Amino acid sequence: MFRKILAAAALLAVFSHAFAAVDVNTANEDALRGIKGVGPARARAILDERSAHGPYKDASDLGKRVKGMGGHTVERLQAEGLAIGPAQPQAAQAKVAQTTPAKAGTPQAAVAVKK
Template sequence: MLKKLLVTVAMMATMSLVFANVDVNKADQAALDSVRGIGPSMSKAILDERKKGGNFKDWEDLQTRVKGVGDKSSEKFSQAGLTVNGASKPGVKAAAKKEATVASTKTKMDEMKK
């Protein structure tokens, strides 16, 4: 019983430490939609502009090319885990975004049952 409790606590701690950033130049629509504040229309606008003009050079390039992405929204997106070329917006502290995969959780739960 103690072993199961320890495994559960360890699993919960591990899950809370898993973070993910979404790079605007690599993400598909689903990944962009997963960023808080970006909905289907914004992710489509980002993907359309990326297809038309190539990868975004930096945050300023993203803001210039995508209608609706200004200083405030880009700060919020950065805090929610969006990056441009792997970098958060300068001067904005990125908040950690939790990501848990169902498969790994199921595997760990199955191990606990043994």
């Protein structure tokens, strides 16, 4: 009985790791290295390019900016769990947070309605 539970837990851990996406625009080196096909040199190249020139817009942007990563390599890494999320700088994210609508009944909501 214990062996069945242990085997089920191990299987669940394998499947949950396989489906966990790692966003190239937010991941650290350890997270990138967790993807099959990304070693220390490739992870460092991705991070260096991202810190020098900002987040990646899409898969083709990643392939163009990082040396040694063509279209097929990026596709293979995406199949392994690499995700390229929307490239929004932190300043843009903060602006979006500031422009969210206020809750009804608050003074900010009344001001927003009058405009």
